[in-house]
Amino acid sequence: MIGVILYGAGLGMLGLLMRSNWSALEREVETLAGTLHDSLKPLLPAEAKPSPQLAAVLPGLCLVGSPCQPAPSLIPRHAVSITDPERFYLRLLDPSGGLIAHSPGSPRAKAERPGPAWTVVAGPGGERFLQYSIHLHRSHTPADPGANALEMDWGYLQIGRSLSGLDAERQRLWWATQTIVVLALVVAGLASWWLSGLAMRPLLAAYRQQEQFTGDAAHELRAPLANLLAVVEAHRTKPPADAVARDQMLAAVQGQGQRLSRLISDLLLLARLDGPEAGAAMQSCSLTQIACDLLEETSEAASIAEVQLRLQSGDDDLNVLGVESELYRLVSNLLLNAIQYTPSGGEVLLSLRREGNLGLLQVQDSGMGITPADQQRIFDRFFRSDPGRSRRQGGTGLGLSIVAAIIRRHRGEIIVASKPGSGSVFTVKLPMATTPAPPSGSTACPH
Template identity: 90%
Template sequence: MSRSRLQLAAVYLAVIGVILYGAGLGMFGLLMRSNWSALEREVETVAGTLHDSLKPLLPAEARPSPQLAAVLPGLCLVGSPCQPAPSLIPRHAVSITDSERFYLRLLDPRGALIAHSPGSPRVKAERPGPTWMVVAGLGGDRFLQYSIHLHHSHTPAHPGANAQELDWGYLQIGRSLSGLDAERQRLWWATQTIVVLALLVAGLASWWLSGLAMRPLLAAYRQQEQFTADAAHELRAPLANLLAVVEAHKTQLSADPLAGEHALAVVYGQGQRLSRLISDLLLLARLDGPEAGAGLQSCSLTQIARDLLEETSEGASIAEVQLRLQGGDDDLNVLGVESELYRLVSNMLLNAIQYTPSGGEVVLSLKREGSHGLLEVQDSGIGITPADQQRIFDRFFRSDPGRSRRQGGTGLGLSIVAAIVRRHRGAITVRSDGHSGSCFTVTLPLAANSPGLPVPR
């Protein structure tokens, strides 16, 4: 069982682990996508602002020139040494030429580099339209690069003419990804740590849940073991008697016909006992199986009780036990299997008669309580102790084993009663002070067409 519990806990943990890890990766991806989108919006905003600021200031030709150096003093012109930027630079130029965050590159219409920020990575220009790409800078730092067309305003020669915007070249802006990479590492390790801690807790919970799941299986397994042992014990006794009688008859030298008849009577009695035991086991197996709804019909519990009271009256007279019916004026109809209901009432009456001494009384009561019918069997017998009341419906259990075996009981009567009650969606209880008398009460739901019940509309 420990191995099965470990396997079940491992399955629980594997399922929970897949769910947790998938959820962690999904959350990690959503957070990183959100940060990436925010970074793209920042780069697009800076690029648009810079483009609008540079458009009226750009020189007529896209080439390295003093005019271009004057527009963006923080850039390095191709073919000229980088000059230190003056102290007073426009705010956007300061932010763009900050090598720790951004770099700026200007290209002519053919895609040739004409100016760049100090320390900007050397990459091939991407000319066809606005594009995104990730490039590696000096020292292995990564940058998110955005490329757009750069225009400049052309002042018309004649007054009143509309100003024209002409393609000047390309503008490339790169944003450092060092902060995003650091955030990715922090989120990744945080996700892994949370998942590992959650898996540890899930492992303990899986072990506990597997224990809960194994409890009914373990109880059923132990009950099956006990049932097998009890069944083997019950079958062994009549078989041993049969074999003993046969061996004695084989070794008997006299041809006494009375001894032969006695031996045959013993064999027949033990065979009958075996037959009853096997029939009861088969009935229990059928009752434990799936319920067959096709065989259900409306059965009169009152009529069944009256019929069985007449059938068992002879046996009660032989045992010198008074048997009487109390109530039973109402016709109580139960939806069920008539043969099973007959067996239910018969077993309860025979059990009460069996454990009631001579001169005692067994009372069968019938009454209605709302939408349920109550069937009670009260006897004045030996009673049932509180400890036995917990096991009275177990298979092969006997409060008085000697009396039951002498009278041919199999120890399955009340087990069959409990199985039939469960099959008919009812309940059974027992009351006894443990010294004298006991009362078994069966509650069964009445059929919809039972007299006295409201007719559904």
């Protein structure tokens, strides 16, 4: 398609240029013909036939029936302003179309009346000429002294303009057009190859990510299903002898079922977050109140892990624009992730503050830290810095992926700062709301 468009544009431009040059030639010939006609009217002899009087009027022209003699000097040759045999020729015809006089080397014509005003004729050697024919008039003064001069038909004047220059220009433009089109196609092909490669990179990355996600999801789903089937198969072949064994079997089935349920719920949430933004409308949400509620909800998990959980807030009420349920999940995942990777006796600090028109939420732990290589992948789905620890505590490997998706949905930003052995700091920046959040019936948050 690019080639067809370029070729059509090149041919169109070639046609326009040649039409412009052709019009310029026609104007040049018309101007010259009018000048010659006006110059010759008062000088023409009475009869349109080869005669010494005509030879005197038009020096340098060849009279029919007489030998063609060149003009003796430069001035007589330019008396009619047209003597360049390489570019022009001049012919005089009688009223019946018979040739009377002509320029040296001009093409011969049959005795007939000229047809259309503009014609293309072939000269000696096959050279083409653009020929213009007009009626030639002679000025005649009547015998009455007071009468005006009359214009009488005398014959025909034909001027030919060589088309060799125009034909050469057409050839040059033709080959220039072909060359430019070919070069443009080569450049367009290379550019298209490069641009298509750039366009395919995110698609290939998304495809590989989808393949990785599919493989990871299949693996994560297969593990609890395999455990479930193993427990059921074992108790089918050997039914439990007492209630304790039966309760253990049911507890194992329930645990694996809950793990599957959490995994499926997280996958559905990710699918919804990655889809079009057609969910709940954004509104003003109190990030301080959300942090207080989650501090209370996660205190039991922190107590079991023997981790101290504290809140440090520089603003009494920090209102951000968002969806409250998603912000709850965001803060909850960050807190549970920090508790999960903090050893016993450690501390998790949740701090809130305002920075310009952004609300900042920061979760800092004193855990094992994250290596620089893992920091590039912690938001990938099913990635775990410590797979064994995460699975033992029931993690699905999707917590931080959900955090990243929620932050993208809220047009925010998350920054990770961590060193192995020195803990990690997750800083979330969210746009502030212009209106306060609706009042809540929750109690004050302990600091």
